[in-house]
Each structure stands twice: as C-alpha cells, then as structure tokens.
Amino acid sequence: MLLMILATSASAREVIVGSKVFTESVILAELATQLLDARGIETVHRRELGGTSVLWSGMLRGDIDCYPEYTGTLRGEVLASKSLQSDAQLREALAQMGVWASGSLGFDNTYVLGMRKDVAQRLSIVRMSDLAQHPELRFGFSNEFMRRADGWPGVKQAYGLPQSDVRGMQHDLAYRALVSGAIDVTDLYATDAEIAHYDLFALPDDRRFFPNYDAIFVCRSSVAEDVKQVLQSLENAIDAQTMAGLNAQAKLDRLDERYVAQRFAVERFDVTTSAGLDTRMSRIWQRTREHLGMVAVSLVAAIVIAVPLGIAAYRNRNVARVAFAIADVLQTVPALALLVFLIPWLGIGYGPAIAALFLYSLLPILRNTHAGLADIGRDLRESAEALGLSPAAQLRYIELPLAARSIIAGIRTAAVINIGTATLGALIGAGGYGQPILAGIRLDDLGLILEGAIPAALLALLAQGLFGVLERRLVKAK
C-alpha cells in the first residue's frame, strides 16, 4: 500500500525547470517547459530564482530538475577548480556529480566588444585586433568586466591594446554613453537585445580570447529519458541572432516571456503549446496601469511647473516672452525625435517617455493659465485690488477661480494629447497601450493592435468626460 502511494507520487511528480534572474534564462526555461508540456510531461517553471549558485545548488539538492546554463559559467565559476578544457571533459565532470548536460542550443552568449556601427565604419574597424590601431578610442566597460580575468585585463594583454582612457561603469549607463558618443567601445553579451535596438556592431573575437559561453540545459541525471530527449531537440535550434530577437521581444517590446516562447515554439518546432498566459483582461489592466502611470506622472509634473509659470508670465511680460518661446519650440519637435533626443540622458524606458510627455503638456497648460488670467476684466482686477487684498489673496480668491475654466481646459487638452502620445512610449520600452499596438504591427496581429488601440481611445474619452465633470464642479460662476 505504502509502496503504491510512493510509486504514484513519484510518477506523478512534475518536472521542475528553473531560471535565473534575466530575460534570456526565463525565455529558455519557458520554452523548455512548454515543449515538455506539449509532450505530455507535466512541467512547472520556477522563474527568476536567483543567480548561478542558487540554481546550481538547488538542482543538486533536487529542488529543481533542469535549468538553462552556459558552458563558460560552469567551467569558470561552478567547476573553476577543475580547470576543464574541452566540452567532453566538462560533460564527464558533470556526470560524476550526477548532472546531465544537453549539447549547445546553437548560440554562444559570450562577451563581445561593441561599437556604434557608424563609428566602426568610419575607422574601418572590422575585428577586435583592429582596435590596436586606434589608441585614441575611449573604452567604458561594465564594472564586472573590468575586474574579471577574462575581461578587460585579459583582452588588453591578448590583443596588446594601447588605450588609456578606460572607465568602469554600470552596464545600462555604458549603453547610453556609447549611443551618445561619450565612449566608443563597451562590453556586451552576444545576444543582448540592445545590440539590434541601438544598431551596434559586435566585433568578432579574431584571436578567440573570450571563452565559450555556449547555452545548454543541465538536469539532474535522474530525470526521465523523454525529458532529456525533448531538451536535446533544442540543440542547435537557436542561433545568436534569433536569441537576441527573442530577448528584444521580451525586454523591449515587453511581451510576456511565455508568449515569446510560445510563438517561437510554433515557428521553429510547429508545436502549439499552452503558455498559461495571462488573460487578455489582466494584460490590458497591466498596460492601463503603465499607461496611466506615464500620463499621470507627466501631467502632474507639468501642472506643478506650468501653472506657476503661467501666473509668473501673467505678472511679468519678460517671463511670458521667454516661457512661450521655449514652450512653442518644444511643441514643434516631433514626438519621436524628442524621445530619441532624450535617450542619451535618460536611457530607454519610463524616464524619457515621462520627460517627453511632460514637455508636451507644458504648452497647453501654460497658455491656458496665462490666457485665463489675462482675460479677467480690468474692472474685476481693480475691484479686488481696491478691496485691500494682498497679491497672493487676489490670486487665490479672485484670479485663479476666475481663470479655473481656462486652466482646466488646458489640463484637459494636455491629458488627451498625452494619452495619445504615450502610445509612442512603447518605442522606447516604456510599456503602455502602445506596446500591443507596436507588437501587433510587427507581428501582423490585428487582435494585438486593437488590444492597445481600443483602450487608448476609451481612456481619452474617459479623460475628456472626467475633466468636464471637474470643470462643472469647480467653476461656479453663473
């Protein structure tokens, strides 16, 4: 009896696939999970469990069965003491520890050095050894790369690089510095989504300095044979460019990793998997939060700046001239151009999207605040003054209430423009309703497009209505 229970629970035990805390690992683990599931093997994906040591020790303990790993990491970190040279040696060492490894999935996610394509072309740099001819180049590397033996110290020696302007910086900052031209070269991972996004050139490692970081799956040796077979079907299925594309879908297009894996499974293996995706409503809700977040933060910031500025402009003609000149110019900059201008300072994501929306909100609010105040008749202004009210009291009790209709109209205009413009935020990874629209256009999926376009239109109408109510409640003059 007891044996029977043990037996059923053992056979019913699902396969647990783990992933590390970064997009590529999540996508690979999700792909494996879905393919296993499609084969009738019950599988769960425990996502984003931690770094290498957490996944590795978790697997040895039996908390997880499989996870995606890189040969370079196993050689250099997990089994560093054994100084393994070939893949065969690695496989053997793993087997001794009770670990099975698949063959390479088809890409080598090693370090590469990257430059802006235009800079590389101008200096005719086509491979890493060409860097030695250009001692004036400025290098900015991630802090980890600066320290590691297989990072900058090793590269410098192997290629005899003469550059002296070499700085360590945060990885994301390095991308921005590279794009804005503050540095010329940085370290990248071969499948980084940003390579395509920023149009960078990854220099070939012509002296084969960087160790191989072939992506593989590792499992406890005890997993069932059919699990291993499914994972082996992934061998050589994904090249670096494909992986970078999948990473970009998840990271820049903000598509759910499960969805990214599902699409890939259909395209590459013609296997329709169940991704266990969020419902459409929960996706829309998530995007509504992102979209509203962008609009609300930028709008509030614009109100805080533009209303006082409008008051100052009403009081002082010079302030008016300067403020309107700047706001007018800002308004004429196309939204897309503004977003691109902001990337070198604010990177991609929420920051530049909010900054751009903020700048677009300034003019309508500034203009309407100024116009609302300037339209107040001289009789009323003088009556308020003759009552002996301080300028602050005149503003608070008389001028702002009288200008309220105009100010609210300005805020309403800004809000509606913002709700529309915020869809462009998706172009720089800020999420929101633009995300499904953009992804839908790229993937030719009308449903996805509508999933963004309809809520965006509804939100704009809702904003119109709400501000109308607000106006009626706040503006009392009969």
Next chain:
Amino acid sequence: MIVYEDVAHAYAQAPSLRGVTLRVPDAATTALIGPSGCGKSTLLKLAVGLVWPMRGSVTVDGERLTTENIRRIRHRIGYVIQSGGLFPHLTAKDNVTLAARYLRRDRAWIDARVAELLEIVQLPFELLDRYPGELSGGQRQRVSLMRALMLEPEVLLLDEPLGALDPMVRFGLQEDLKSLFARLRKSVLLVTHDLAEAAFFSNRIVLMHEGRIVQEGSYRDLVERPANEFVRTFLRAQRVTPDA
C-alpha cells in the same frame, strides 16, 4: 478727508491730470463732473492706489499714500464702479464679506454687519445666496455698495454707480443713496457725467475738463457764474441754460 495736492498723471504718454488740487471734506458729498476723459475717474483711482501720481501727492486723513500703507488705507475706503465689479464666481454674500474674511474678522461680527447693511441698502435677505449673474442691475449695485461699506470706511468713492441703470431704477436708487449718505455722514466723492444727478446729491460740484478743475461750486454758482466758455458749453450740452 482726502487731499489732492497739485496731482499730475498720464496714461502711456497721454496726460490725464495736469495739476489738480482738491479737498474732499468729511461728512459731505462732493460731485465730480465733466466730459469723458476729463480725468475724473483717474482722480478716484488715485485715492485707492490703482494708479499713482507722477507729480504732487494724495493724502487720506493726513497720511500720504505710499505703496507701503496703501493696503491698510484701502480698508478705510469703499470703492464702487459703474459695472459694480462683483466677482461672478462668488455669491452676493461672499462678495460682500470677502475683505472681512480676508482680514479674519469675527464671524458673528460679519453676520451682524451683513444684516445691518441689508437694511441700509434695502435688499431682501434671500438675495445673498445668489450669484451676481442672477441679480438685476439695481440689485447688483446695491450689493456692490454693501461690499464697499462692509469694513465701515470713512470714505466712499463712487465712479458713476448709477450710469448703467435704466431711468426708473436709477431714480429709486438715487433717492435711497441720498438718504443713505445723509444718515451715514461719510465723506463721499461721486463721479457722474449728469449735472442734474450731481446737483441732486451735492451742493459742491467740481467740474473738470482736460485734466484740470475748471470750476467748483454749487449748481447755482455754475449756472449763474460760469467760469469760462467751456462751462457755458458744458451746461448747454446738458440742456441747462441760465434762464432755466
């Protein structure tokens, strides 16, 4: 008492006052009259610091107006303009009590004062909750007068307060105002362009022309002893002749 001492003023290059000296005595009504643009409204605005003299001085009860003391002095002066100047977003009551609330006067005092003023200007209590747009022209001017009187000022400046009203309403309000001025014994400076109205309110009429005072005196003085040709023309234009 308001004293103007050789006051000159100009609006953007166009002179409006060219040296005016005038005393506005306590407890009496002084009527300022003259054609449009003669500077009579400017004289009123000078007394509440809405415009400032380029030459000469304005003193209120011996205190020369400066940007420092002007706000305090405004609380002692009631100012009513032709359009009433009521704030459209505030009810009649809020218009009347705005300055008192701004000065943090006691609520009970404010309520008592409002009740008193309703009686003085003869307005029914129910009108207090209406917005200016819901009041007739005559009612608006009465509310405007309440607002001007709220802080118990010694001086009332009235800039054509009846100018926009139709003749019947105007007639009634003239009567009420005259008895009100007599009762309150305020120093009143009233601007009008109607000589009959000026004569009705005051036996001290100040006739202005092109930024100067051309004659000061009672209606009879003006009619019987016009100071110059302009006075004669002005009287003719008002259809008042010495023989009338």
